[in-house]
Each structure stands twice: as C-alpha cells, then as structure tokens.
Amino acid sequence: MTAHSETGQEISFWTNHYGRLSSDPFKRTHRVGGACAPLASAAHKSLAASLGYRHRQQYSHGKVELAERDNVKHYLGGAIMDERIRNFFSRSHLFDEMVTYQLAHIRPHWELIWDPEKNEYTPEEHSYAEITNNLIIELSKLDPPLKYHNNEDKLAEYCKLLLKWDIKKVGPRWIGSPYTSILEQGGFRDLNQKELCLAICGRIKAALDRGQLHFDDMEESHRTMLADVIAVTLFHRSDYS
Template sequence: MNERIKEFFGRSNMFDEMVTLQLSHIRGNWELTWKDSEKKYEPEENSYAELVNELAIDLANLEPPLKYHDNEDRLAEYCKSSLKWKIQKIGNRWEGSDYVSILEQGGFDDYNQENLCLAACGRVKAALKRGQLNFDDMEESHRKILANVMAIALYHRGINA
C-alpha cells in the first residue's frame, strides 16, 4: 500500500495544474516533470518538486486513518474555537465559510501538517480502494479537495523551509 500511495501522484497530467500552480506566486516554476526511472518529480530550481517528493514519501509512511474527515474536522475546530469563526458542522459538512479556507487557516495550527497529511493519506487510501490508482483518476470533487489539502501542506512546508 505504501508504494502505491507514493506513486499515486506520479505521471499525473493534473497534479501540477491543480496543486502547484496555485502556489506559483511563491515559487514560479510550478510545472513538474515526472522521472519514471526514479519514481519521483525531477527537482528543479524555484520548484516545489522536492517538497512534493518529500510529502509523497511522508504520506506513504503514514498509517491511513479510518476516518480522514476527523483530521479535517480538527482543522475546522481550530478555526471555530481559536479564530472565533462562525462556522458549524451540519451533518457531515462545515457551513459558514469556504471549506478550503477553513482547511488553510486551520493548517496554521497543525504541527508538522499532521492533520493535513493524515487527511491527504486517507483520501488517497479511499481513492485506491475505489480503484482510482492515480491522482487523475479520482472523482472530481474528491480530487479538488485533495489538491487543496496538498497545496496547503506544501505551502506550510515551504514557509518553514
């Protein structure tokens, strides 16, 4: 399972457009080149490739949580309690603010991106379980949230690098 999680992000036509492009104002070289022989993105100057490779390895080394939404909920609870956002969980959805903004702001209190990484790992595991073996194969709405979770984790890693 671990290698499958790591390789899940490789040979993707959408990953850099959905993940690193949104960070291009920080590191302008957002297009990633997959090196099949090494099963990783080729490191380049002013690129997120090395951080993406490290994040993929970190995700592969995690035990995927049974309920990755719990990790995302912890980020939302931080926004609600510490930042005093007027958000609430209704059923299985957070209402009162944009979900990606909730995850992004909650990520500032997420030590070593623990909850972001567990959420990403859980989302990848769920995709693999459904036979979606690559980021590009994911169902669109799940791919969009995973892309944002990955971008948020990369952003936080990048500012701490």
Template sequence: MEQQILGFFEASDFLEHEVLRPLSHIRPGWELFVDPTTDRYKDEEGTFAWLFNHLITRISKSTPPDKYHDSEDRLAEHVQTSLNWKISKHRGIWRNASGHRLTPNDYLVTLEQGGFKIDGIEDLIAAASGRVHAALQYGQRHFDDMERGHQVILAGVLAAILYHWDPIEPEIRKLEV
C-alpha cells in the same frame, strides 16, 4: 500499499495543475519534470519538486486515520474557536453563518488556516493520507481517476501542506539527511 500510493502520484499534468499551479505566486516553477532514473520529480530551483516528493513519501509511509474527516474537523474546529469564524457542523457538513454548506474553496481555506494550529500540518497529512487510501479502496488508482469533488479537496489539502512547508524547507531537508 506504498507502491500503490507512489503510483497514485505518478506524473500528471492535471495533478501539477491542481496542486502546484495555485502556489505559483510562491514558486513560479509549477510544471515539474520527472527524473527518468528515479521516476520522481526532478529537484529544480524555483519548484516544489523536492517538497512534493517528500510529501508523497510521507503519505506512502503513513497509516491513514480510521476517519480522515476527523483530521479535517480538528482543523475546522481550530478555525472556529481560535479565529472566531462563524462556521459550524450540522449532520456531518460544515456550514457558514447563514447555514449554507461551505463551498469547496471556503472549506479548503478553512483547512489551510487550521494548519496553523500546533500539529495542524500533521492533521493535513492525515487528511491527505486518508483521502488517498479511500480513493485506492474505491479503485481510483491515480489522482486523475478520482471523483472530481474529492480530487479538488485532496489537491487543496496537498497545496496547503506545501504552502505551510515552503518557509521551512531547509529544515525539512536537514532532517532527511
């Protein structure tokens, strides 16, 4: 399964555009290069390459939750209670104060903000892992093959993780040594 997940994240302009370009205000180098000797993204200054490789490895070695929506629900519940956002879940769908389904952007902002809770990043990683494993179960072997709605949410979750990891990259690197 680990190799399948690594393959899921093989180089793709679309993957970089969806996950890394939204973070270009933090690190301008959102277009990555693949190192032909390792088949991984080349660690270059001003990019998220090292963190993205680290994230892909974490996902490839993780056991997905039985229900990845549970991880996402914990993040949304944190935002609901701790930040007093007027959102609620009805029949499995998160809704805003007026009862309308959260737009994909609003849902992603909710998950990103939920990532600030203790263990929030772990919930984000579990959600990403669950979404990747679900895609593979449905025969979607690469990010580019995903159904568009799920692709948007996965890209946003991955970007949220990288956003949270950005300020602590030096500490994460030390743990990898």
C-alpha cells in the same frame, strides 16, 4: 515490492488499516537499512513472530504472505513505504495544474516533470518538486486513518473556537467559510502538518478502495478536494526566504 525466499516464493508484508487480512491488501514494502530484505524460506516464520506477525500460506497464488498484526513501523523505525502511494502520483498530467499552480505566487516554477528512472518529480529551483517528493515519501509511511474527516475537523474546530470564526458543521460539511480557507488557517496550529497529512493519506486510501489507483483517475470532486488539501499542506511547508 516484495522479498523472495530461497525457493523463489514471493513474500509480501501487508495489512489494511483495520488490522485484518484483506483480499485487496494495502501493500507495504519490507525494508531494512534501505534495501529490500531477502528472507530465507526456513526463517520467515521466526522473523514474523519476532515482529508480531501472524503467518498464512496462500496456496492458490503460490506465495507466502506475512500479515501485519501490530504496527510494524514501530519495529522497523518507519522504514516501510507503500509503493501504491508513489504510483498514485506518478506521471500525473493534472497534479501540477490542480495543486502547485495554486502556489505559483510563492514558487513560480509550478510545472512538475516526472523522472521515470528516479521515480520522483525532478527538483528545480523555485519549484515545489522536492517538497512534493518528500511529502509523497512521508505519506507512503503513514497508516491511513479510518475517518479522515476527523483530522480535518480538528483544524476547523481551531478556527471556530480560537479564531472565533462563524462556522458550523451541518451533516458532513462545514459551512460559513470556504473549506480550503478553514484548512489553511487551521493548519497554522497543525504541528508538522500532522492532521493534514493524515487527511491526505485517508483520502488517497479511500480512492484506492474505490479502484481509483491514480490521481488523474479520481472522481472529479474528490480529486479537487484532495488537490486543495495537498496545496494547503505545501503552502505551510513553503520557504518564504
């Protein structure tokens, strides 16, 4: 989503995770008080300066863009959402089969129904729809890590050092135990699933960078791995009462 000036020029707020201008920006929505904030054309530069932005005029596309220099979520209390994250999961035919079906023994209503009007999965009793909706919102507000494997490695190191699992990393892979089991057990020491969520966000960003804009369009092995990491995260957020 974007804001518009008095002259109808489109104003968007974005950055990539390198903190530089990008020809394929990781778009963000500027929200204040839960609503898209319209900016007067004469005021957008002063607002940009106050938020730590630098400004450029993009004449070729006829729009004014404010590029994020600092972490704008610090200034706006985290009230920014990347709609590409929500769209990544919308109307998926594979998500519930690959993710929530794994957790059907905990919540039997594993099939999810997308509500196009509310742009979310329809909450149902004994379903993961609401938890999934909340996770998507959380992911949309995160800055994708440069190397998401580092976040997953922290969980594996917990299994190796504290649980004394006979596992080791060979090249980019951990061997000695199924990777999903490593993430699941390591997740018990992951407060609020911080490392898991960052890993998910990083994997989604990697897919977007490859032009895979939807969960169903991902390369199969990457989609399977992402589905497993999401399933582990939802498992740790399950209410067993």
